[in-house]
Amino acid sequence: MNxxxxxxxDRIKGAKLYSSSYRARVYIPYSIDYSxxxxxxxxxxxxxxxxxxxxxxxxxxDYNEEWCKQESERLEQIIHKQFYEIIYNCELKxxxxxxxxxxxxxxxxxxQETIPYYDGALSxxxxxxxxxxxxxxxxxxxxxxxxxxxxxxxxxxxxxxxxFLSQVSIEDFKQQLFTIWPNLTMPILFxxxxxxxxxxxxxxxxxxxxxxxxxxxxxxxxxxxxPDTIRSQRIYKIARLCSYKLVMTNSLIVxxxxxxxxxxxxxxxxxxxYYHWDDFSKMxxxxxxxxxxxxxxxxxxxxxxxxxEPYTYALEERKTAKRSISIKTYICDLTDKQKYxxxxxxxxxxxxxxxxxxQLHDVYRILIExxxxxxxxVPINKFDKINKLALLKEHTGEYQCIILxxxxxxxxxxxxxLGKINCAVFCGxxxxxxxxEKLMFDHREKRYLISTLAMQDSKLNxxxxxxxxxxxxxxxxxxxYKRCLTYIKNSHLRSSIxxxxxxxNSGIDRKxxxxxxxxxxxxxxxxxxxxxxxxxxxxxxxx
Numbered sequence: 001m002n003x004x005x006x007x008x009x010d011r012i013k014g015a016k017l018y019s020s021s022y023r024a025r026v027y028i029p030y031s032i033d034y035s036x037x038x039x040x041x042x043x044x045x046x047x048x049x050x051x052x053x054x055x056x057x058x059x060x061x062d063y064n065e066e067w068c069k070q071e072s073e074r075l076e077q078i079i080h081k082q083f084y085e086i087i088y089n090c091e092l093k094x095x096x097x098x099x100x101x102x103x104x105x106x107x108x109x110x111x112q113e114t115i116p117y118y119d120g121a122l123s124x125x126x127x128x129x130x131x132x133x134x135x136x137x138x139x140x141x142x143x144x145x146x147x148x149x150x151x152x153x154x155x156x157x158x159x160x161x162x163x164f165l166s167q168v169s170i171e172d173f174k175q176q177l178f179t180i181w182p183n184l185t186m187p188i189l190f191x192x193x194x195x196x197x198x199x200x201x202x203x204x205x206x207x208x209x210x211x212x213x214x215x216x217x218x219x220x221x222x223x224x225x226x227p228d229t230i231r232s233q234r235i236y237k238i239a240r241l242c243s244y245k246l247v248m249t250n251s252l253i254v255x256x257x258x259x260x261x262x263x264x265x266x267x268x269x270x271x272x273x274y275y276h277w278d279d280f281s282k283m284x285x286x287x288x289x290x291x292x293x294x295x296x297x298x299x300x301x302x303x304x305x306x307x308x309e310p311y312t313y314a315l316e317e318r319k320t321a322k323r324s325i326s327i328k329t330y331i332c333d334l335t336d337k338q339k340y341x342x343x344x345x346x347x348x349x350x351x352x353x354x355x356x357x358x359q360l361h362d363v364y365r366i367l368i369e370x371x372x373x374x375x376x377x378v379p380i381n382k383f384d385k386i387n388k389l390a391l392l393k394e395h396t397g398e399y400q401c402i403i404l405x406x407x408x409x410x411x412x413x414x415x416x417x418l419g420k421i422n423c424a425v426f427c428g429x430x431x432x433x434x435x436x437e438k439l440m441f442d443h444r445e446k447r448y449l450i451s452t453l454a455m456q457d458s459k460l461n462x463x464x465x466x467x468x469x470x471x472x473x474x475x476x477x478x479x480x481y482k483r484c485l486t487y488i489k490n491s492h493l494r495s496s497i498x499x500x501x502x503x504x505n506s507g508i509d510r511k512x513x514x515x516x517x518x519x520x521x522x523x524x525x526x527x528x529x530x531x532x533x534x535x536x537x538x539x540x541x542x543x
Contacts, residue, residue: 004052004094008045011086018044022159022213030079037062039071043079048212049243050102050129050268052091054080099270100310103129109151118144124313125246126151130267132308133248135315136482138219141248142173144315145217146180148246152215153186158244160187160214162206164235166223167192167431173219193223196231203234207241214242221247224266225259227277232262239266252312257298258285264308272307294360296531325485327471329501330395332387338373342506345370346543353537360530367508367526368476370543374506375406375473376413388472389417391502399466399498400441402449404484406473411450414472418448426451453480471501474512507543 005026009015014029023046030043039060046053056076058068080087094102107126121144125131135141152158165173170190178184189209195202210216216239218224224232239245247263261280264271274280281287284304288296334342349366352358376386392403392414405411408429415423424437424446441449453475475481503509529536 004047004090005045007090007093008052008086011090012083022156030075032075034060034062039063039068041075043075046212047243049240050099050270052087052094054083054087099268100128103268103311105129105157107151107155107157109147115143118147118315121313121315122147122151128311129243130245130271130311131247132221132252132263132267132312133246133315134250134252134312135248136250137315138169138250139176140315141219141250142176143180145219145246145248146177149186149215149217150181152244158186158213158215160189160209160211162189162191162210162214162216162238162242164191164193164196164216164218166220167194168434169219171435193218193220193231193235196234197229203238206238210238210241212241212243215244216242216246218245218247218266220249221263221266222249222251222259224262227262227265236262236266256295257301257304258295260304260308264311267311271311272304294530325499327499327501328395329503330391331503331505332391334374334504334506335386337378338376338386341373341378342370345373346540349540350537353533353540356533358530358533358536360526363526363530363536370506370508371473371476371512372407372409374504374508375410377407377409385417386413388502388504389413392417392470392472395500396468396470399468400444400447400449401468401470402451403470403472404451404453406453406475408452410473411452414448414450422447424449428452428454453484467497469497469499471499474501474503474509476512511539511543 005017005024008026009017012026012028016027018025018027025044025046027042027044031041032039037060039058039062042055042057042059044055046055054076056072056079058071058075060068063071105127109122109126118140121133121135125133125144125148133141133144135144149158149161153161163170163173170192174190177188189206191202191206218235224235226232245267247266249263252260252263258281261272261274261277265274269275272280274283284298284300285295286297286299288294345366349358349363352362376388403414405414408427411425411427411429415425424441426434426438426449430437437446438449440446453471469484471481471484503513526536529539
């Protein structure tokens with residue numbers, strides 16, 4: 001039994017304890033006369049998300065639902081003021097114990113059907129109410145999360161489950177869930193992470209449905225990396241209502257170290273010890289540049305490591321996944337038109353450097369424009385012929401082909417070249433029917449499957465037969481490139497997959513590949529160069 005609730009029970013006259021397998025509450029006597037109408041008031045305390053929380057519920061057949069909601073909020077403010085001293089003292093005593101001790105759990109795992117490879121992860125996660133799981137394999141993350149939820153449900157720690165995934169992954173997760181847990185009876189709610197950004201009704205329903213006996217599973221939690229977005233603010237408010245949470249990703253740090261702020265804030269404000277982003281940024285980010293808003297580096301990193309370590313488990317790759325993949329690289333020249341526009345952009349950046357007007361965002365913008373030109377974007381002709389298309393024609397054709405691009409305009413370029421009738425498209429621009437297109441590709445009705453590197457690896461699921469996989473253009477982000485390679489490494493179809501990479505002899509492609517080989521991001525190199533304009537100019541001149 002929670003000692004904080006026992007303290008409340010002792011200090012509030014007439015308080016009563018309610019305890020079940022799912023929760024413990026302390027109810028306090030509180031009634032208001034609404035004569036001649038009738039309204040019932042229920043007031044109780046519960047420890048949720050390691051915080052003592054006051055709940056007020058007003059219900060009535062005489063008043064409408066909106067009035068009951070407003071009255072509940074009004075009474076909650078009044079009662080909280082009345083009991084402020086008691087609540088404060090109870091919280092003060094509770095916080096004498098370290099956070100990682102207060103968030104410990106004593107769950108007994110269901111071990112009869114688990115796979116030994118996952119034992120370490122499940123053992124670690126079962127000992128904490130909130131935790132972060134890092135694994136390159138989406139299948140591994142899902143298996144572990146399902147087994148953890150199954151154990152908690154059977155132990156009667158939870159009675160509801162909310163699963164947050166990218167829209168494209170929901171059906172695949174459901175399929176794995178019902179395979180692992182065929183006799184599932186617990187209510188489960190699946191929500192796409194994207195819908196939190198625009199669907200107010202989904203958000204309100206989640207707030208209404210979530211309570212202390214709910215467990216949250218959030219995959220691809222890096223999609224909440226920015227604390228200022230609507231979806232991040234909404235998931236944070238939902239997460240505050242429950243005690244059991246698991247966030248998962250293939251990498252907590254997608255672009256920068258401060259990406260870890262939001263995932264751990266979702267788990268608990270108290271893990272990092274910052275309630276606001278401004279406090280975190282002042283302690284850990286070094287700003288500089290022309291207007292003082294550019295990130296030059298980080299500080300106090302050992303503090304972040306120490307604070308997050310008790311809640312984080314990184315699943316090691318299987319030994320079979322460490323074998324290298326044979327990737328054939330094919331290089332072509334730029335067309336004359338590409339060379340012309342490429343040189344113009346390069347000279348534009350050199351001019352800004354010479355005039356001492358260059359900012360980090362200028363470097364990013366122009367380098368992205370240069371890469372777009374290399375990938376086939378020419379302003380005066382949407383479907384201009386590029387030499388990469390000749391590589392595609394020359395080095396593919398015997399088998400079905402999966403083509404992975406960096407930009408959406410490349411998808412249009414490829415469809416125009418290969419013929420729409422031959423192409424299945426799996427990307428953000430056709431979210432409503434992309435699964436149907438993938439199905440046509442699986443049934444051999446389409447010869448090519450065209451997708452983007454930023455899409456999740458669902459496009460590589462359930463491959464049967466022989467395939468060519470073509471990286472049509474490289475990405476500045478190693479993680480996008482690595483995600484696809486990891487799936488191929490773990491696939492039992494490795495021997496029947498041919499992986500090819502198409503590059504140009506441009507300087508921008510060469511620099512991207514140098515960073516990919518070092519498993520680094522070009523952005524990190526640019527930040528270092530920005531403090532030395534001479535080195536930056538030499539870097540740009542070599543492009």
